[in-house]
Every structure is written in C-alpha cells, then in structure tokens.
Amino acid sequence: MSAAASGRKVRAVKSAGLPAELSRAALLDLYERMVLLRRFESVAQTACRKGETPGFLHLYIGEEATAVGICAHLKPTDWITSTHRGHGHALAKGMSPNSLMAELFGKRDGCCGGRGGTMHLYDRSVGLFGTNGIVAAGISHAVGVGLSGRARGREDIGVAFFGDGATNHGGFHESLNFAGIQKAPAILVCENNLYATATPLASATLNTEIASKAASYGIPGIAVDGNDVIAVWEVMREATRRARSGEGPTLIEAKTYRTVGHHEGDPVTGTYRTQAEVDEWLKRDPVKLFRARLTDDFSVASTDELDAIDARIDAIVQTSLEFARNSPEPDPATSGLHVFAEPLNPPEALVQPVPGATQTQSWLDAVRDGIAEEMRRNPHLLYFGEGTGERGGTFAHTKNLYAEFGPQRMVDTPISEQGFTGAAIGASATGTRTIADLMFADFMFEAAGQIVLQASKLRYMSNGQMNAPVVIRVGSGAVRSAGPHHSGIYHTSWAHVPGLVVCMPATPADAKGLMKTALRASDPVIMLEPKALFATKGEVPAAEHFVPFGLARIAREGRDITIVSAGQLVHRSLEAAEKLAAEGIEAEVIDLRTIMPLDVGTVAASVTKTHRLLVVDEGWGAFGVGAELAQAMNELAFDELDAPVGRLHSEAQPHPLAPALERAMLVDTDKILAAVRSVLSGTAPTPKHWRHLGGRTAAPVASSPPVPVPSAPSQAASASPPPPAAAAPGGPGEPITMPFGDLTVSEGTIVGWLKAEGDKVKAGEIVAEIETDKAVVEIEAPIDGVLGPIEQAKGAVVPMGGRIGSVVPGGAA
Amino acid sequence: MSAAASRRAASPYARRLARERGIALAELAGTGPRGRIVAADIPLQLVAAPEPAAAVPAPAPVATAPSAPAPVAVAARAFGAFATNLALGPLRELIAAAGVDVPLHAFLARAAAQATGRYAEAIRLVAADGRSVAVAGPARLAPSEIACRFEAGEGASAERPLVLTHLAVSGIRPVAGSLAPDCDLRILVVAAPGTETGEALLVHDSDAVSEAEAATMLAAFRDALENPLRLLV
Structure with a gap:
C-alpha cells in the first residue's frame, strides 16, 4: 500500500482555473522542457551503463515538473543552486544539452571542461551556481546571491534546490533563519522525494511536513504537488513576486518522487521501498500527467503535435550525445590550472608607491581604516559578522563602520557561522565582495565545509568561470588564558588546502596592507589577526598601502642564524635576537606575513647567508610551518645548511586556562633563545609531538621539571599566583596591580593615588585611579593593611597586569 | 669495519x-x-693556483679610452670584471602582472642600486635608446618612480655614480666594458625585448671595489632580478 502517495495533499489545478499567463505557447514550452529533462537523462542513463561517463550519475527522473515549474519564472541573471541530483535543474535553467552531456562525459567541451562533472556543474552564462556534492551546501549560497543582487540594486534572486535529506542539516536551518532576518531575495525549494538516499523521511524526523518548518523562521512555507507542473508554476509565481518586491524568502516544499534508484546502478526499489509504491508513483508520472492534460483537459495540442515535440527533443538529445562522444579529452597539461587566480596578487599590490608619510596607529584602527577605504571605493563590499554591525565588534574592531555604511552593508548576523559564511561565499561569487567575520579562529571550523569544500574549490570546479573573493576575518592565537576554544590559530590547516590564501601579519601596517590586498584579490583569503597584537601600535603609511601576498618581510638583518616567524611570535623572535646580539650573535629575523603563499625564496636567500635556520611558529608543530620550511630548504638550499633546521612550536595539546599550564605550552623568548643555541651547536631541538612508539620521548619528559614554570622570573613565594607578564620586582606584602581588561587595551596611565604610603587601607578600598583608552579604572586594595611603597607614580604608564605598589598585611607601621 | x-x-x-x-x-x-x-x-685555504673558471676572466688591460690618441697623464686604473647569466622570466611576469607600463631598465636600475648598496648613492642610467639620465638615491625609489625621473630627464649630477647600461640585443655576450673616469662601478645588461634570459657584465675599478665585493654585488643583482617582488619594497 502506498501510504506516502495516498496521504499526500495534491493541489490539482482545474482547467477552468488555468492562470492567464499560461498561454498555449507557454504550456507547450513547459511540456518541451519536461520532455528534454526526461529524454536527456534516459540517454545519459544508457551512456552511464555502458561506462561512457566516468563516475556514476544521480538521475532526476520522476521529478521533472518541479525544476521546470520553478525555473519558468527565472531570468538568466537569476541564480540557482542545486544538488547532487541536478541535471534537471541545469537544463531547466537553460544550460545547453551539448555542454551538459560533454561534462557528464568528462570532456573538454563540457560546461566545466571536465573538471566538475555531474555533481559540480557550473554555468555562469545561464545562472547555474553549481550542482553540489554536499547536502545542504548550496542553500546558503542562494541566500548570498539574493543579498548580492540587492546590494547591487538589481532584482536578481537566488533559488536553492535541495532534497528532504537537507532539511535535517544545519545548513538548511541556518540559511532559512538568516534569509528570514535579512528578508533575502531568495526562494528555497525542497524537493521532498521521501528518501535521503535510502533513509525514509519519517525515520529521520518527527515533523515530516517540511513546509511547516518555515514557521520556525517567520517566513512563509508552502507545500505543493511536485509532480504537477502547473501547481509548482503557480506557487513559484507568488514566491518570485515576494522575492523580487523585497518581501523576503519563501520555503516551497514540492512533494515528488524519483522513480529510479538513488544513483545509476542502485536498484530502483532497494531495501527501503516497495515495487508497489514505485508503481503507484509511476501512475502519476509528471510528464505523462501533463501530456494527458494538454490533450484532454486544456485541448491545446493534439497527440501528433506533442509527438512532433518529442521527436525534436530526441534529435537534440541525440546530437548532444554525439557532441559529447566527439569532444576531445581535456589536455592533461591543464590539470593544475584554476586553483588560484593567475596572477595571485591584484595589480595594485604589485605597484609600490614611493615611501611617504606615516602615522602611528593601533592595529585595530589601521585595519578598520583599510576596510573603510575599500568600502568607500567599492559600494558592493558587504561585511557579515556577529555583533560587528551596530555594536562595533567584540574587539571594537568595526567601530564606526555601521554609522558610515549602514545595516545593509554592515550585516549583523546570527551566531551561525556555516550559514552566513556560505551566504558570504554565494554573494562574493556573484558580484559583491564580502568579509565574513567569524570572531575567533576556533569558530572557523563551524564553517569549515563551506570554506574548504565550496570557496576554495569554486574556481577549480567551475573551470575558472567562478571565484569566491571572500575574506574570512578572525582574531587568532593565544592571549592571556583564553582557554581551549578561544586560543587557537590553525593557520597550517587552512594553508594546507589548495585555493586558500592565508595571511598572518605581525604589524599594524602589514595588517592593513594585507587586508586591502585581500579586498582587491580574487581568491578566498583567511585573514588571521593575532589577538595578542590588537592593542599594539605601529607606523602605518598614510597613503594607499598594499602588501603583496607571498612576500616575507626581513624584520631584522643578521648573519649567524635565520629565525623565521609570523604573527605575534615575530616580536618574541626580535626580543630573542636583541639578547643574542649582546652575546655577539647576529640573528636575521624574517616575518613571513603570509603562510600561503609561503615565501620560501626569501628564507632560502637568508639561509645562503647565515647557513642556519630556526622556524618559530605559534601553530602545532606536526605537519606545520617548521616541517614545511625545513623540507623547502632541503629542496632549495641543501648545500647551504651548516646545521639541521630547527623548529619551535606550541606544544601539541589544547590551550589550557591556568596561566602556568598555558605558559608551559607556548613559545616564549627563553624557549627561542634555547632553540637558537641548540641549532648553533649543530643539534635541532626535537619535538615530542609524533607520539611514535619507541621514540626518543624519554629525554624531553625527563627534562621537564615537576612543576613546569619555564620562563617565570625567579620568585621567592612560589605559592603565590604566578606573576603577570610585566612583573616588577616583588617587595613584601600583597601586590597592587593594574587589572587585565579587554583585549584591545594594553596599558594605562596612573591618574593619581588616593592614599599615601603608610596609610591604613581596607580590602576593596580605592587606592588609585588608572586611565586607559576606554575608561578610568579604580584600583582597589587587595587586602587589609598598610599601603607600602608607591612603585609607579602619578603619570606613569603601566602595562596590563603591571605592579604599581603593595599592601603590607597587619597594621604594624 | x-x-x-x-x-x-x-x-x-x-x-x-x-x-x-x-x-x-x-x-x-x-x-x-x-x-x-x-x-x-674547513680551512680558509685560498686557492692560489689557477683559478677555476668561476666567472669570465677579468679582461686585464682594457685601457680607459682607446680612441683617445693623446697620452694623458692619468694614472692607469686596474679593472676587474665579472659576468653572469640573468633569468628574466620572473621579472617579465611581474611586470606583466602589474599591468603598468614600467620599462625593464627601471627594474634593472632598482636591482642594481639594491645590490651595490653604498656605491649607488646615484645611478647613471643609460637606456637601450642611448638616453642617459642620472638619478639620485635609486635604492629608495620604486621602479615606477625611477622610470618617471628617467623620463623627466632630471640630471642630478652626483659624485661617482653607478653606471647601468641596458643594451637591447639578443645572442650577444658582453666580455669587456669601459669605465668612465668619473665612476668606479658599472653594470652592463644585454637583454633583448621580450626575452626570458639576459647577460650581465660588472666592471669595477679594483682599487675602489675589491674583487670579492664586486662578485658578491653581481650575484646580488642576479638574485634580485630572479626574486623581483623584492624590488618593490
């Protein structure tokens, strides 16, 4: 018994109620398209069985009415995103059958030159933003497409096709919610064919009425008979009107059925459905149903006339088959093309102006100014982020941008990284540029599928037709006990992926220059700004300033050893170099600035001078920057090495909260000094991250003191809490310190002392005031007692955590 | 064993x-x-015996101005010279990618200035068409700026400039070059338009510039051209 079929609401359109727009010509056009989809796939199916197509196909047979009814309302400048079952969508949107068949054959004349194939069809000329191998991945792209059209003042809309399986995926929920809150010009079309591969919808969710899920996001949801092309056409007419007129998105659930197996070669019934159920649906075959209505209900065509259409389509499909068979194989020499833009750098970044005036700026202000300059220049630049709009950003890093550019460009997003990153990718590929601000580098993994599987591969999959100029902006790296979920940097994970540019600047000028280059470049850029440097200041060129990708900066020249670093550890490396200089060792310090591309040429040139290399990197060592550069030197400068290449990384473990534990795992100046000495003596420090059996693990374990406080200055009272970074010499009594505030404040000025030395104070009593960039902070006495010597007088500038005085317990003065 | x-x-x-x-x-x-x-x-054993052909042997007695018949009473200068091949592919690509109309000789001038350091307080750039302009402080100028000044023809006369000559011919290898009395160092580049390779000859006054220094400078010049992004910063 076919419960599914009989239990469905079928919205039959009475012939009398046929919409006026559906003229005879329009009806025959719908018929012709449905026949095209059917005949094309029948031929493709045969070719697949013969082994003419590399890989297997997911066929759309049985669902044609949905694609045709939906796409009948779309213009070539509208975009659709599709699924693994997307040949029907491609043809309905207008792709040439020749181009499609050749792509299924993996031939040169296919729409993607054989790079993509069935599940990765892209055609910019007709507005096909990809079929997709990842369930639910295209939904957010369509939302972004809509936002992109709106930002550019066009009425183009984005339409996402997806299956019932996608509706249990976060990509669906995040995208619907974001589309709703943004009133995005988008339409979300679920083709509910009852099974996600072989999983029945009813066994995957308790609410099988997919249209009803729209209510959760405050948008209209409507279910329609997906096998009735006129019913689909009518529902889509209203959804399109809403989208184009700014009323927002609509969820359409088209109830339909695939009458073939999940993929070609998969049995039609499988283990999950019965032949009786398939037979029941075959009676409602959309092509047969519509043909009967054209001849019987509407009397717009005779059987002979429809046969003539069928024959014409057969000829077109046959031609496409011959076209695909005759198309040449792609040239193997082109296999590596279209991974990155060629050239990778935008032209602006390659023309350096004469050095001019500079101004002292904080990191965040410099980058913010760079973004504002680019937003003024390019009105089609959107900024998506959590709290980066009206609130000005968690780190105050988008301060004032909302006031200048407004809510349509400074888009405040829900905390749904996958959804808005996907939308940023979709928007960036269709005419706007976007920044997706994910706040912390750790959070990027919430959007990792979109970054790695979609953005990084888009140029390649589409054979260079499309690209995603999106900047993923995050605060990265360890700073003051941010803990396991807010301290990571992960740059090598992203640099490992072909198609991504990874920036990790160390100075405000480079941060601004790289951001501006990223906003002119045409590939996805991961912009990792070290949180520990947010409060730093530096000289920033006042004029237009770009830093090219793949060009390291020589931060300090030297002759005895090369230290290569990036991000916040550049500064630790420079400190180490100064200490070494006092001993007569001149270290050259190289700041990589971008991890991908990696400037191995500059490193090799330096090694040719110094003959020794130490890589100092904040990431985990295994499979990291140190390993990469060491091998690069094997390849480029082997005969120059007078000692093994050394590497120094954060220990391979999560970031703990406790300062003593955190210090033990992080790279600091003392560790760099020890590693330099080790390389100079001809031995590379050996990491213990491999965890291999029988290795040399005994030495490092044994060498660790029971309480690892490697870099703490000597302190008498080891029981007291560990000193802050800028510890002053300790005296008796309890220290009074400048408290740690938020990440954007690095120091404060003492406004005045409210108590004098020797005064009695109570715990919690205000003893001094310190002014920072953000506020005046009242400093309390830590305990009852007598105020000891004032160590930092009025007017002194004190670093965060710095000691300013002490309170001696008891009252004995 | x-x-x-x-x-x-x-x-x-x-x-x-x-x-x-x-x-x-x-x-x-x-x-x-x-x-x-x-x-x-490894002992610093200077190989005194026949020098391996590390570079084109210095053309020993190339007299100052062979055309001058009158024997002028100038102390004879000792010359050295070194030659190398240049891979110009990366530089050509960079110029194409930048999409700007900056001529090759501006990049050569910048590279030469960068490579020769204190000897390039000023440079006398002799272009392929024979025009000759002196530019002050070339190591601090972007190639585009050097090109501008060259076109403007501002002749900043300077003490003992570095001379950079560009000859746009192909298939020719320079083996000796003259050194004007007012300078100690000269780089001659032979590179035809659009070619991926070129030849460079460095001529120096041996009293003013040691052989070791001269060889190092020519190597630096070659390396700078092969890693041309460096010429922009």
Whole structure:
C-alpha cells in the first residue's frame, strides 16, 4: 500500500482555473522542457551503463515538473543552486544539452571542461551556481546571491534546490533563519522525494511536513504537488513576486518522487521501498500527467503535435550525445590550472608607491581604516559578522563602520557561522565582495565545509568561470588564558588546502596592507589577526598601502642564524635576537606575513647567508610551518645548511586556562633563545609531538621539571599566583596591580593615588585611579593593611597586569 | 669495519666548502655534534693556483679610452670584471602582472642600486635608446618612480655614480666594458625585448671595489632580478 502517495495533499489545478499567463505557447514550452529533462537523462542513463561517463550519475527522473515549474519564472541573471541530483535543474535553467552531456562525459567541451562533472556543474552564462556534492551546501549560497543582487540594486534572486535529506542539516536551518532576518531575495525549494538516499523521511524526523518548518523562521512555507507542473508554476509565481518586491524568502516544499534508484546502478526499489509504491508513483508520472492534460483537459495540442515535440527533443538529445562522444579529452597539461587566480596578487599590490608619510596607529584602527577605504571605493563590499554591525565588534574592531555604511552593508548576523559564511561565499561569487567575520579562529571550523569544500574549490570546479573573493576575518592565537576554544590559530590547516590564501601579519601596517590586498584579490583569503597584537601600535603609511601576498618581510638583518616567524611570535623572535646580539650573535629575523603563499625564496636567500635556520611558529608543530620550511630548504638550499633546521612550536595539546599550564605550552623568548643555541651547536631541538612508539620521548619528559614554570622570573613565594607578564620586582606584602581588561587595551596611565604610603587601607578600598583608552579604572586594595611603597607614580604608564605598589598585611607601621 | 672512515659526517654546507676549496674531508677533524665537520672546520685555504673558471676572466688591460690618441697623464686604473647569466622570466611576469607600463631598465636600475648598496648613492642610467639620465638615491625609489625621473630627464649630477647600461640585443655576450673616469662601478645588461634570459657584465675599478665585493654585488643583482617582488619594497 502506498501510504506516502495516498496521504499526500495534491493541489490539482482545474482547467477552468488555468492562470492567464499560461498561454498555449507557454504550456507547450513547459511540456518541451519536461520532455528534454526526461529524454536527456534516459540517454545519459544508457551512456552511464555502458561506462561512457566516468563516475556514476544521480538521475532526476520522476521529478521533472518541479525544476521546470520553478525555473519558468527565472531570468538568466537569476541564480540557482542545486544538488547532487541536478541535471534537471541545469537544463531547466537553460544550460545547453551539448555542454551538459560533454561534462557528464568528462570532456573538454563540457560546461566545466571536465573538471566538475555531474555533481559540480557550473554555468555562469545561464545562472547555474553549481550542482553540489554536499547536502545542504548550496542553500546558503542562494541566500548570498539574493543579498548580492540587492546590494547591487538589481532584482536578481537566488533559488536553492535541495532534497528532504537537507532539511535535517544545519545548513538548511541556518540559511532559512538568516534569509528570514535579512528578508533575502531568495526562494528555497525542497524537493521532498521521501528518501535521503535510502533513509525514509519519517525515520529521520518527527515533523515530516517540511513546509511547516518555515514557521520556525517567520517566513512563509508552502507545500505543493511536485509532480504537477502547473501547481509548482503557480506557487513559484507568488514566491518570485515576494522575492523580487523585497518581501523576503519563501520555503516551497514540492512533494515528488524519483522513480529510479538513488544513483545509476542502485536498484530502483532497494531495501527501503516497495515495487508497489514505485508503481503507484509511476501512475502519476509528471510528464505523462501533463501530456494527458494538454490533450484532454486544456485541448491545446493534439497527440501528433506533442509527438512532433518529442521527436525534436530526441534529435537534440541525440546530437548532444554525439557532441559529447566527439569532444576531445581535456589536455592533461591543464590539470593544475584554476586553483588560484593567475596572477595571485591584484595589480595594485604589485605597484609600490614611493615611501611617504606615516602615522602611528593601533592595529585595530589601521585595519578598520583599510576596510573603510575599500568600502568607500567599492559600494558592493558587504561585511557579515556577529555583533560587528551596530555594536562595533567584540574587539571594537568595526567601530564606526555601521554609522558610515549602514545595516545593509554592515550585516549583523546570527551566531551561525556555516550559514552566513556560505551566504558570504554565494554573494562574493556573484558580484559583491564580502568579509565574513567569524570572531575567533576556533569558530572557523563551524564553517569549515563551506570554506574548504565550496570557496576554495569554486574556481577549480567551475573551470575558472567562478571565484569566491571572500575574506574570512578572525582574531587568532593565544592571549592571556583564553582557554581551549578561544586560543587557537590553525593557520597550517587552512594553508594546507589548495585555493586558500592565508595571511598572518605581525604589524599594524602589514595588517592593513594585507587586508586591502585581500579586498582587491580574487581568491578566498583567511585573514588571521593575532589577538595578542590588537592593542599594539605601529607606523602605518598614510597613503594607499598594499602588501603583496607571498612576500616575507626581513624584520631584522643578521648573519649567524635565520629565525623565521609570523604573527605575534615575530616580536618574541626580535626580543630573542636583541639578547643574542649582546652575546655577539647576529640573528636575521624574517616575518613571513603570509603562510600561503609561503615565501620560501626569501628564507632560502637568508639561509645562503647565515647557513642556519630556526622556524618559530605559534601553530602545532606536526605537519606545520617548521616541517614545511625545513623540507623547502632541503629542496632549495641543501648545500647551504651548516646545521639541521630547527623548529619551535606550541606544544601539541589544547590551550589550557591556568596561566602556568598555558605558559608551559607556548613559545616564549627563553624557549627561542634555547632553540637558537641548540641549532648553533649543530643539534635541532626535537619535538615530542609524533607520539611514535619507541621514540626518543624519554629525554624531553625527563627534562621537564615537576612543576613546569619555564620562563617565570625567579620568585621567592612560589605559592603565590604566578606573576603577570610585566612583573616588577616583588617587595613584601600583597601586590597592587593594574587589572587585565579587554583585549584591545594594553596599558594605562596612573591618574593619581588616593592614599599615601603608610596609610591604613581596607580590602576593596580605592587606592588609585588608572586611565586607559576606554575608561578610568579604580584600583582597589587587595587586602587589609598598610599601603607600602608607591612603585609607579602619578603619570606613569603601566602595562596590563603591571605592579604599581603593595599592601603590607597587619597594621604594624 | 671501517664504515666510520668511509663516511665522515659533515654538514651540507661544509661539504660544499670543502669541494670548492679542494680539501678532502678525510683530512679534517669535526667539531660539531658527534664529530660532524661543520663549515668552521674547513680551512680558509685560498686557492692560489689557477683559478677555476668561476666567472669570465677579468679582461686585464682594457685601457680607459682607446680612441683617445693623446697620452694623458692619468694614472692607469686596474679593472676587474665579472659576468653572469640573468633569468628574466620572473621579472617579465611581474611586470606583466602589474599591468603598468614600467620599462625593464627601471627594474634593472632598482636591482642594481639594491645590490651595490653604498656605491649607488646615484645611478647613471643609460637606456637601450642611448638616453642617459642620472638619478639620485635609486635604492629608495620604486621602479615606477625611477622610470618617471628617467623620463623627466632630471640630471642630478652626483659624485661617482653607478653606471647601468641596458643594451637591447639578443645572442650577444658582453666580455669587456669601459669605465668612465668619473665612476668606479658599472653594470652592463644585454637583454633583448621580450626575452626570458639576459647577460650581465660588472666592471669595477679594483682599487675602489675589491674583487670579492664586486662578485658578491653581481650575484646580488642576479638574485634580485630572479626574486623581483623584492624590488618593490
């Protein structure tokens, strides 16, 4: 018994109620398209069985009415995103059958030159933003497409096709919610064919009425008979009107059925459905149903006339088959093309102006100014982020941008990284540029599928037709006990992926220059700004300033050893170099600035001078920057090495909260000094991250003191809490310190002392005031007692955590 | 077995130095870890005997101005010269990618200034069409700026400029070049339009510039052109 079929609401359109727009010509056009989809796939199916197509196909047979009814309302400048079952969508949107068949054959004349194939069809000329191998991945792209059209003042809309399986995926929920809150010009079309591969919808969710899920996001949801092309056409007419007129998105659930197996070669019934159920649906075959209505209900065509259409389509499909068979194989020499833009750098970044005036700026202000300059220049630049709009950003890093550019460009997003990153990718590929601000580098993994599987591969999959100029902006790296979920940097994970540019600047000028280059470049850029440097200041060129990708900066020249670093550890490396200089060792310090591309040429040139290399990197060592550069030197400068290449990384473990534990795992100046000495003596420090059996693990374990406080200055009272970074010499009594505030404040000025030395104070009593960039902070006495010597007088500038005085317990003065 | 004897541990750099200086590793004692021979263990043995053809032999007595018939009472100058091949592909690509109309000689001038340091307080740039303009402080100028000043023809006269001459011919290798009385150092580049390779000759006054220094500068010039992004910063 076919419960599914009989239990469905079928919205039959009475012939009398046929919409006026559906003229005879329009009806025959719908018929012709449905026949095209059917005949094309029948031929493709045969070719697949013969082994003419590399890989297997997911066929759309049985669902044609949905694609045709939906796409009948779309213009070539509208975009659709599709699924693994997307040949029907491609043809309905207008792709040439020749181009499609050749792509299924993996031939040169296919729409993607054989790079993509069935599940990765892209055609910019007709507005096909990809079929997709990842369930639910295209939904957010369509939302972004809509936002992109709106930002550019066009009425183009984005339409996402997806299956019932996608509706249990976060990509669906995040995208619907974001589309709703943004009133995005988008339409979300679920083709509910009852099974996600072989999983029945009813066994995957308790609410099988997919249209009803729209209510959760405050948008209209409507279910329609997906096998009735006129019913689909009518529902889509209203959804399109809403989208184009700014009323927002609509969820359409088209109830339909695939009458073939999940993929070609998969049995039609499988283990999950019965032949009786398939037979029941075959009676409602959309092509047969519509043909009967054209001849019987509407009397717009005779059987002979429809046969003539069928024959014409057969000829077109046959031609496409011959076209695909005759198309040449792609040239193997082109296999590596279209991974990155060629050239990778935008032209602006390659023309350096004469050095001019500079101004002292904080990191965040410099980058913010760079973004504002680019937003003024390019009105089609959107900024998506959590709290980066009206609130000005968690780190105050988008301060004032909302006031200048407004809510349509400074888009405040829900905390749904996958959804808005996907939308940023979709928007960036269709005419706007976007920044997706994910706040912390750790959070990027919430959007990792979109970054790695979609953005990084888009140029390649589409054979260079499309690209995603999106900047993923995050605060990265360890700073003051941010803990396991807010301290990571992960740059090598992203640099490992072909198609991504990874920036990790160390100075405000480079941060601004790289951001501006990223906003002119045409590939996805991961912009990792070290949180520990947010409060730093530096000289920033006042004029237009770009830093090219793949060009390291020589931060300090030297002759005895090369230290290569990036991000916040550049500064630790420079400190180490100064200490070494006092001993007569001149270290050259190289700041990589971008991890991908990696400037191995500059490193090799330096090694040719110094003959020794130490890589100092904040990431985990295994499979990291140190390993990469060491091998690069094997390849480029082997005969120059007078000692093994050394590497120094954060220990391979999560970031703990406790300062003593955190210090033990992080790279600091003392560790760099020890590693330099080790390389100079001809031995590379050996990491213990491999965890291999029988290795040399005994030495490092044994060498660790029971309480690892490697870099703490000597302190008498080891029981007291560990000193802050800028510890002053300790005296008796309890220290009074400048408290740690938020990440954007690095120091404060003492406004005045409210108590004098020797005064009695109570715990919690205000003893001094310190002014920072953000506020005046009242400093309390830590305990009852007598105020000891004032160590930092009025007017002194004190670093965060710095000691300013002490309170001696008891009252004995 | 004498495995240890047959295989002396030595750093790659030490091996290279030993090879270049004609020293057998077996004769040396290593001071590195576990007796590894490192660069510091290789004696600084200057090869006095016939110099290997590391560079084009210095054309010894190229007199100052061969056309001048009257014997002027100027002390004879001692010259040295070195030649090298240039891979111009990366630079051509960079210029194409930048999409700007900056001529090759501006990049050559910048590279020459960068490579010769204090000898390039000023540069006299002699372009392929024969025009000659002096530019002050070229190491601090972007190639585009050097090109502007060259086109403006501002002749900043300077003490002992570096002379950079560009000849746009192909298939020709320079082996000797003259040195004007007012300068100590000259780089002559032969590179035809659009070609990926070129030749460079460095001529120096041996009293003002040592041979070692001159050779190092020419190597730096070559390296700068092969890593041209460096010319922009």
